[in-house]
Amino acid sequence: MRIENCFVSNFKDLVSTPFIGEINAICWTRKLTGDFSEIVQKVTRCGNITTIEQEELRDLPLSEQGQLAREIILDDLKVLEAHGASPILNVINHYDRDNTCPFFPTDVYSFHVDRSPIPTDTFLCTYYGESSEILPNSQSQKKVLIPAIRDELKKLYHGADEGFESFLSEHFFDLHYQADPDARPISLGLGNLWRLAVDHPECQVPPCIHRAPKEKPGQERLLLIC
Template sequence: MIDLSHAENQIRCVTNFKDLVSTPFNGEVNAICWTRKLTGDFSEIVDKIALSGNITEIEQEELRELRLSEQGQLAREILLNDLKLLKAHGASPVLNVINYYDRDNTYPFFPTDVYSFHVDRSPVPVDTFLCTYHGDSSEILPNSQGIKKVLIPEIRDELRKLYHGTDEGFDSFLSEHFFDLHYQAKPDARPVSLGLGHLWRLAVDHPESQVPPCIHRAPKEKSGKNRLLLIC
């Protein structure tokens, strides 16, 4: 089960894919979860994929060709069905085995990698879908429990030292370098783990959005297990 006690106003749970994609975001709700208890051995799939670097994309043909046990076959069918559902919806899902993401050390006081709480932005209406099947799962930060890093005075002062233009162009500079997408958790924040097997739809910052974008981050790999992640 997912502990939503401190974010229940922000997250709505559904029981099928149709409701996942059709339930509108509104008010404070900017994350919708198709809660599922999946069967099958996803670890077997992770173990049998030939890794190529820290992130390995699994093509459907490769997935179908894996020699798997009965439990591994059950897991494969779930993966293939999730990919099929999302593609039919018009999304472009990618299935990855992740050992780790590259870290951003360009500005030590302000990393902009996916381990930092951030929101996604798009010039057109779109949602982010993701599901972790194996390994550590992503986290959501309730919007009320985060603050934009560019609004924190000491961070803003450091960013101004990097900028050499006019005052009028400073906000554009922050946007062009994606600084304005990142958030810092407040001291009493309680992030929500997205759990294993649940398929999530998260609100994105785009011109037609009626709700705040959903703040989230990739997990630090504490378990030592490679992640099996679907995302689009």
């Protein structure tokens, strides 16, 4: 992915610029004002991931800087909903880890792609905390095609040979990638709104490989995603 060719300066261009060739991620670069950490501090958190509804966000007692941050988030939610997306605002302490297959975790901390049966894109923005990363497709390998990993997965599978590929898909193994030793993941940064290509039947480019960051102890994330 030629990262230098995927930056735009407004929402209209973010949603209208086509993915083409190796370009499977578009970024609306922004330097946001306001205190987003205050929103994280004021929200009543529940469990590892807390979803903030718009009504709750509007009702938070915030300082002037917190109010600026709130208006930015509400504007982002508004334009995404008008575009037909269903954005969710989360405060994330951490995601659940996948321990079902020790040599092949399929949680969001692993480099993976999103899949959909219908045409769609993934949008995300980190307002506070550690930001997600994307990985150029040319710097990775699909894990299920690596011989040693494939052999181990076959040991888990007990069906007919012709059902093995379906087994990989049903358990999401085929969505995960291994970074090359010299790979250079790209941080999505704070405040930027990204649009990522998803694996769906009409996708004309390789889906965008990405992962959630490992959160810093004591620092939660404020993330918009849809």
